[in-house]
Amino acid sequence: GGGVTFAAQPRDxxxxxxxxxxxxxxxxxxxxxxxxxxxxxxSEFDITEAKTKNITALMTSLGVKDALLMTDELDENLYLSARNLYHVGVCDTQSIDPVSLIGYQNVVITEAALKKVEAML
Incomplete structure (x- = not known):
């Protein structure tokens, strides 16, 4: 067959x-x-149903357009509400990383999540 002599190797x-x-x-x-x-x-994100307009209303009330929403435990309604917005991210305290914190203009965090982050550091 027509193999390549020094083919590209997948690397990590x-x-x-x-x-x-x-x-x-x-x-x-x-x-x-x-x-x-x-x-x-x-204090907390009051998202009772998974609707994008709930997140846009929350962002407007806080006066932010681009934000990472951080909770102490991942809320499914919050995630489902925000997944359609490209400038909004959702994470919990276990999955924070420096790249995601820098990647957004603002970080909106709940009080419980802030206490967990302070205890972690």
Missing amino acids: YSKKVNKKMYKGAISCIFSELLRTERLKVV
Whole structure:
């Protein structure tokens, strides 16, 4: 057959980040968000049904257009409501990472999630 001599090999370019460096990055990003007033704290997200207009109303009331919504536990209604909006992301405290925190203009976090993040750092 007509094989290629030095064909491209699939490679994994991911790097392992140490826990100490990961926590330092998260705390640095949170302090920068606080300093620039891009961290909004709400008591909780009252999303009873999975409708996109609930999220747009919430974003309008907070005065933000591009945001990462962070909860202590992933709420299915919140996720389903926000998945159709490209400028809104949803995550819980177990799945936060520096890239997603930097990727949005604002971070809207619940009080319970903020306590979990503080305990984690």
